[in-house]
Amino acid sequence: xxxxxFRATLRAGLGPGATGxxxxxPGARVGSCRFAGSDSEKAAGPSPxxxxxxxxxxxxxxxxxxxxxxxxxVARLQAAIEFAGQLRAVDTDGVxxxxxxxxxxxxxxxxxxxxxxxxxxxxxxxxxxxxxxYFVAPLGNITLPKQSEQHPVLxx
Amino acid sequence: xxxPILRCARPGRCWxxxxxxxxxxxxxxxxxxxxxxxxxxxxxxEPRPGAHEWAAVVGLEIHAQISSNSKLFSGSQVTFLAPPxxxxxxxxxxxPGTLPVLNRRCVEAAVMTGLALNCTVNKxxxxxxxxxxxxxxPAGYQITQQRLPxxxxxxxxYSLGVGAQWSPSATKTVRIKQIQLEQDSGKSxxxxxxxxxxxxxxxxxxxxxxxxxxxxxxxxxxAATAVRELQLILxxxxxxxxxxxxxxxxxxANVSVHHPGxxxxxxxxxxxxxxxRFLAKAIDYEIxxxxxxxxxGGKILNETRAFDEKLGxxxxxxxxxxxxDYRFMPEPNLPPLILYDAESxxxxxxxxxxxxxxxxxxxxxxxxxxxxxxxxEQYGILPEHSFVLLNEDGLLEFFQTxxxxxxxxxxxxxxxxxxxxxxxxxxxxxxxxxxxLSPSSLAELLNLLDSKVISLPAAKQVFEELWQNQGKTxxxxxxxxxxxxxxxxxxLEEICQAVLAKHPQQVMAVKNGNQKVVNKLIGIVRRxxxxxxxxxxxxxxxxxxLQ
Numbered sequence: 001x002x003x004x005x006f007r008a009t010l011r012a013g014l015g016p017g018a019t020g021x022x023x024x025x026p027g028a029r030v031g032s033c034r035f036a037g038s039d040s041e042k043a044a045g046p047s048p049x050x051x052x053x054x055x056x057x058x059x060x061x062x063x064x065x066x067x068x069x070x071x072x073x074v075a076r077l078q079a080a081i082e083f084a085g086q087l088r089a090v091d092t093d094g095v096x097x098x099x100x101x102x103x104x105x106x107x108x109x110x111x112x113x114x115x116x117x118x119x120x121x122x123x124x125x126x127x128x129x130x131x132x133x134y135f136v137a138p139l140g141n142i143t144l145p146k147q148s149e150q151h152p153v154l155x156x
Numbered sequence: 157x158x159x160p161i162l163r164c165a166r167p168g169r170c171w172x173x174x175x176x177x178x179x180x181x182x183x184x185x186x187x188x189x190x191x192x193x194x195x196x197x198x199x200x201x202e203p204r205p206g207a208h209e210w211a212a213v214v215g216l217e218i219h220a221q222i223s224s225n226s227k228l229f230s231g232s233q234v235t236f237l238a239p240p241x242x243x244x245x246x247x248x249x250x251x252p253g254t255l256p257v258l259n260r261r262c263v264e265a266a267v268m269t270g271l272a273l274n275c276t277v278n279k280x281x282x283x284x285x286x287x288x289x290x291x292x293x294p295a296g297y298q299i300t301q302q303r304l305p306x307x308x309x310x311x312x313x314y315s316l317g318v319g320a321q322w323s324p325s326a327t328k329t330v331r332i333k334q335i336q337l338e339q340d341s342g343k344s345x346x347x348x349x350x351x352x353x354x355x356x357x358x359x360x361x362x363x364x365x366x367x368x369x370x371x372x373x374x375x376x377x378x379a380a381t382a383v384r385e386l387q388l389i390l391x392x393x394x395x396x397x398x399x400x401x402x403x404x405x406x407x408x409a410n411v412s413v414h415h416p417g418x419x420x421x422x423x424x425x426x427x428x429x430x431x432x433r434f435l436a437k438a439i440d441y442e443i444x445x446x447x448x449x450x451x452x453g454g455k456i457l458n459e460t461r462a463f464d465e466k467l468g469x470x471x472x473x474x475x476x477x478x479x480x481d482y483r484f485m486p487e488p489n490l491p492p493l494i495l496y497d498a499e500s501x502x503x504x505x506x507x508x509x510x511x512x513x514x515x516x517x518x519x520x521x522x523x524x525x526x527x528x529x530x531x532x533e534q535y536g537i538l539p540e541h542s543f544v545l546l547n548e549d550g551l552l553e554f555f556q557t558x559x560x561x562x563x564x565x566x567x568x569x570x571x572x573x574x575x576x577x578x579x580x581x582x583x584x585x586x587x588x589x590x591x592x593l594s595p596s597s598l599a600e601l602l603n604l605l606d607s608k609v610i611s612l613p614a615a616k617q618v619f620e621e622l623w624q625n626q627g628k629t630x631x632x633x634x635x636x637x638x639x640x641x642x643x644x645x646x647x648l649e650e651i652c653q654a655v656l657a658k659h660p661q662q663v664m665a666v667k668n669g670n671q672k673v674v675n676k677l678i679g680i681v682r683r684x685x686x687x688x689x690x691x692x693x694x695x696x697x698x699x700x701x702l703q
Contacts, residue, residue, distance in 0.1 A: 063481055065289060099282060099303075102491035109509055112225045112261035116245035117232035123241055123249050123357075133240045134354035137291030139346060 052078050211416045212443040213423075214379050214409055215371030218386065219364045220396040221340065221404040222265045228339055228363035229256030229299065236402055240356040248361040250294035255489050260511070262363040263306070265395035266337050267495065267516050269365055270307025272389050272523055273332050277513050279495050281306040283337075283487040288480060291355050292342035300366075302484050305336035306493070312369070313525065314385040315543065316377065330382050331370040340364050359403075365396065371410065371420075375443065376436030383407055384432055388524040388546060400431050407435055411442045413450065421446070422456040426470055428463050438463035442470050527552075535559070535566035544574055550588030551578070554595050561599035564606040572602065576616070580623060592625035601630040611690050613682075614639040642689045651689075652697045655681050666702050674698060 057068055057077075068074050120133055129136040224234055232245040247254035270277045282304040285297040310332035342360035344353045367386065373379045387405060390396040398405040412423035426442055429435045441463075446456050461470040496502070498514040522530070524546050531542040531552075545552045555573050559566060577598065581591060601622065605615045614634070621633045634640055642648055655677060656663055665673045674695070681694045 059481075063287070063483060099486050100488065100491060102488075105491040106509065107258060107491045107493050109260035109263065109511070110226075110231070110257045111508065112259055113231065114226050114233040115231035116226075116247075117243045119246075120239065120241040120244065123244055123246075126249075126251075131352075131354055133242075134345070134356055135241070135291075137344070137353045137355050139348070139351050139353050 052081070209416055210413050210443075210447050212374050212411065212413045212446075213371045213420055214373040214375065214411050214439055214443075215423075216367075216369040216373070216379060216383065217408045217410070218367040218369065218383065219340075219406040220269075220367065220386075220390055220398055222262050222363035222365060223394060223396050223404075224259060224261045224265065224363060226259055226261075227361040228259050228262050228337065230254075230361055231257075232361070234362050238358055240354075241358065243358040244360065248294070248357055250296075256299060256487070258490065258493070259363060260508070262337060263493065263495075263511050264516060265363070265393075266306045266335060266365050267511060267513055268393050268520060269367070269390065269395050270310065270335050271513070271517050271520060272393055273307070273310035273312055273335070273367070275307035275310030275332060275335060277307050277495060278304060279497070279500070279513075280304065281493045281495075283490045283493070284484050285487050286482045286484055288482060290341070290344075291353055292344045292357070292360065294342070294357065294360065298339050298341065299487050299490075300338035301336035303486075305334040306495075307335040308333070310335070312382060312385060312389075314378075314381045316381055328373075328378060328382075330372040330378075333368040333370050334366075335368075336366050338364050338366055371412075376439035379409060379439050380432045380436035383435060384547065385524065387432075392521055392524055392527070394521065400429075409435065409439050409442075411439055411446065412456070413443055413446045421450070422458050424456065424458065424470075425460045426463055427460060427473070430465070434463060434465055437468060438470060441468065445470065535570070537566055537570050541570050541574060544578070548578065548588060554588055554591075557595035558599045558602070561596055562602045562606070564602040568606070569602060572598070576619060580619075593619075593622050597622050597630060604630055604634065608641060608690070610634060610639050611641050611688065614641070614688065638686075639688060642685055648685075648689055648693065649697055649701070651684050652681055652694065652701055655684055656698070656701060663702065674702075 052074060057074060060066060061068060068077065124130045124133060124135070127135045221234075222228070226232060227234055227245075227248065230245040230247040232248055233243045235243065245254075247256065267277055281301055283299055284302040286300050286302065287297040289296055311329050312332060313327060313329045316326045316328060340359050340362040342355055342357040344355055346353050369382065373382060383405075387398040387400075390398040390405075396404060400406075407429050409426045409429065410423045411426060412421040414421040424442065424446070426438050429438055442461065449456060457472075460473045462473050463470050495511050495513055496505075497512060501510065501512055528539065528542040528546060531537060531545060532539055545555055551573070554577075555569065558569055558573070562569065577591075577593070580586075581588065598619075601615060601618055604610055604618075605612065610618065617637070617639060618630050618633050621628070621637070622630065628636075659677065659680065662673045662677055666677075677698055678691055678694050681698065682689060682691060685694075
């Protein structure tokens with residue numbers, strides 16, 4: 001799953017070429033990052049100047065189990081954030097935020113009938129390890145290694 | 157009359173020694189003005205009159221599994237026991253390319269519950285994703301309703317039933333903050349010996365209603381009673397079977413203590429509460445623990461604690477690392493949920509696709525509070541009786557079946573059911589469903605008692621016999637043990653005469669004016685008749701013979 005997210009970050013950054021175009025974004029107001037989520041007060045987003053702190057990287061890696069791995073990965077994240085920052089040029093005073101592009105659609109209600117299930121065999125095939133029709137997982141949550149034990153590149 | 161027995165709640169002490177109006181325990185943190193009047197401005201640790209008093213604040217988060225055929229967002233079955241991973245669809249297993257499809261029944265259940273709890277049902281509610289990693293949550297997120305839940309701002313009224321006395325002040329209300337629809341997670345079975353966890357996803361995706369109760373309660377007893385009342389409401393509505401033992405009702409308690417008038421203390425969350433009795437016990441233990449900790453100069457950590465049933469105490473769960481950041485985001489695959497009422501109902505709507513709040517409100521089943529009132533009116537019993545009838549699972553049905561088959565007065569029937577029948581059950585720790593005595597047998601017995609075929613003591617004897625459940629009817633037992641009331645006047649008179657003849661001193665005493673001895677004589681006659689004579693008649697005959 002972390003690979004999927006990593007590639008998404010790459011796509012958003014539009015490759016190395018985008019970095020140059022975004023760097024001079026006019027009047028880029030750098031307040032607290034609005035798209036960092038509602039309750040992450042600790043990692044408040046890029047600091048003024050647009051640098052993504054090592055603390056934020058570590059926080060994101062822990063939450064999303066994404067491995068930014070090296071300076072280039074962080075740079076792409078940086079670029080993606082700056083690219084999205086162009087939205088701030090739009091004046092949205094007094095405009096209700098759109099919660100979903102589906103907001104005009106009708107939410108389909110399904111009748112309460114049993115139409116699925118009974119495919120344990122098929123599902124268990126997806127798992128490397130099974131025990132008597134149970135999936136096997138490691139005990140509890142494995143804590144990530146601390147920052148200092150990780151790639152020395154990110155220390156800066 | 158027996159004291160109403162709250163089967164699952166321990167009559168605990170309520171720690172709030174503060175009887176000031178509720179606003180002193182409100183959610184804002186400023187101290188009540190006037191507290192420091194006439195006191196020095198020294199640090200809060202200085203002892204002052206009333207400082208030894210503690211008030212506890214308890215809030216509850218209750219997860220009730222919705223009683224439905226299929227899951228919240230998929231068509232796999234919801235049932236209790238099944239082979240592992242056999243009730244799992246591709247969506248439940250979070251295979252790529254699957255999408256959630258909302259179950260209509262779950263929406264109706266949430267609306268019904270919201271209406272029963274006096275909530276405002278939001279005509280528009282939204283679904284969100286709550287992200288965290290755990291093996292029993294295959295998608296890595298749970299679909300819930302964080303921003304705009306389906307129902308908000310309700311209330312639940314419950315009556316505290318300690319002791320036989322009922323007074324209006326024993327009725328309490330707890331505010332319901334919100335009710336939201338969310339998915340359940342799978343089940344993990346920890347295998348410590350092999351250092352692995354076994355995951356069963358049968359429960360993953362089952363619809364839950366999360367009922368959030370504001371911290372308006374102050375002790376384990378209040379919390380337990382509120383949960384019990386919620387259980388009764390959910391069962392009456394049919395929206396959840398709310399069986400704690402089967403995990404259909406899960407309660408987490410948030411507990412904190414503070415001095416009355418001061419800001420609220422740091423709260424801890426208590427989890428792993430498997431029954432209402434343990435809920436009360438755990439909360440009371442936690443309150444006590446926090447008070448002792450603070451009195452010894454310690455601090456309360458904002459942590460999660462699990463209740464250990466065997467030790468009867470709460471232990472810290474160090475599994476969680478710091479405060480969780482769930483990174484809530486709107487569920488991109490679900491549009492807003494729109495509900496309608498009679499006014500806003502679109503004209504040419506497909507009834508399957510439309511949930512009408514007013515339609516549901518008109519068809520709400522009778523709620524427990526209404527049932528209790530109705531029983532009092534219908535049968536002329538006391539409010540505390542109807543409370544016990546509803547509080548004990550199956551007892552109301554039992555009572556109503558007996559009432560149907562007997563001529564005896566409701567008051568007499570209630571007496572038998574609440575004192576004798578319930579007493580027998582409690583002594584042997586049985587549920588009504590496990591009773592060896594059927595309602596028909598009891599009805600027959602009461603009929604015989606009512607038509608004076610047997611006396612009350614004889615009836616109790618028959619009851620004891622019936623409890624042995626040897627398949628005999630009350631009539632048979634009476635005939636076998638010769639328990640019929642002695643109706644023959646002559647025979648009775650003879651026995652009385654004989655007794656009087658044997659006890660000349662007592663006769664003298666009565667003739668000298670000592671009336672109490674008459675009762676003694678009645679007792680002797682009763683024993684002589686083997687309990688087969690009506691005490692009233694004995695008294696009549698004796699009094700006549702003693703003149």
